Amino acid sequence: MxxxxxxxxxxxxxxxxxxxxxxxxxxxxxxxxxxxxxxxxxxxxxxxxxxxxxxxxRHRLLPRRGHxxxxxxxxxxxxxxxxxxxxxxxxxxxxxxxxxxxxxxxxxxxxxxxxxxxxxxxxxxxxxxxxxxxxxxxxxxxxxxxxxxSLYVWYFWLLAPGRALYLLWVNILGPWFTAESSPAAQEPNEKKQRRQERRQMKRF
CATH class of the missing domain: 1.20.120 (Four Helix Bundle (Hemerythrin (Met), subunit A))
Known part of the structure; x- marks a missing residue:
């Protein structure tokens, strides 16, 4: 066990x-x-x-007037x-x-x-x-x-591609877009950090 x-x-x-x-x-x-x-x-x-x-x-054929x-x-x-x-x-x-x-x-x-x-x-x-x-x-x-x-029940099958798109966004597209935007967001943070370090150096 x-x-x-x-x-x-x-x-x-x-x-x-x-x-x-x-x-x-x-x-x-x-x-x-x-x-x-x-x-x-x-x-x-x-x-x-x-x-x-x-x-x-093929169409059904029925006799009519000899033909x-x-x-x-x-x-x-x-x-x-x-x-x-x-x-x-x-x-x-x-x-x-x-x-x-x-x-x-x-x-x-x-x-x-x-x-x-x-x-x-x-x-x-x-x-x-x-x-x-x-x-x-x-x-x-x-x-x-x-x-x-009812044939309208087939609309519920759209849950399958909807689920596939959700997984595609969560596992592939979402992280990819987030990874691209993260370097751009890090640049302002680095600039702020440098300014704070300069201010601290001036105080000393």
Whole structure:
């Protein structure tokens, strides 16, 4: 047991096992949210997003007076179906990018005899890049499921780029601007200090 007040050091085997469980857990979240989204929009809301809009973009053909005539869907149905398609594709892109990044970070390495040499980067490490990727997956899954009731829920996904901009300012841009302004602020202080030293010398 690790000493009280200190974080225990994980071994490479423990990191490997925990990373594998973490990847499985988030893969189940991705598959579950995508399945719920597809099922609700394809089955329950079939009238608003008919199956053909998910499979192909071709028009339906119906016989009319000896020839086949193209029957176009209502504009409202086409717009709703297009938005559902875009949202679904966007979710898949976010899921794929985040999960693939986590998988590459947790990729282990083995020796020639098959023993574990490195368990990869710990995906459960606090304040790590993996934590942000997991947050993106969870946010996307929650928004995706809730968007079955209203597409306006997707506006909540803007929290992700907002969080990214905040971290960019705090960790990179903010310190950079502060470092540039600090030398300019030090010059007046140095001048004041020299004046005080001269005054003290005159007194003596």
């Amino acid at each position: 690790a000493p009280k007040g200190k974080a225990g050091t994980k071994g490479k085997k423990q990191i490997f096992e925990e990373n594998r469980e973490t990847l499985r857990f988030y893969l189940r979240i991705i598959l579950g949210a995508s399945a719920v989204y597809a099922a609700v929009n394809l089955v329950i809301f079939y009238s608003a997003a008919s199956a053909w809009t998910w499979v192909s973009a 086949w005539a193209a029957v176009r869907p209502w504009p409202s149905q086409l717009t709703a179906a297009s938005l559902l398609q875009v949202a679904f594709i966007f979710s898949l892109v976010v899921y794929g990018t985040s999960y693939r990044s986590m998988n590459s970070m947790a990729k282990p390495s083995f020796t020639d005899d098959g023993s574990l040499a490195d368990g990869g980067i710990d995906l459960n490490m606090e304040q790590g890049m993996a934590e942000h990727l997991k947050d993106v997956i969870l946010l996307t899954a929650i928004v995706q499921v809730l968007s079955c009731f």
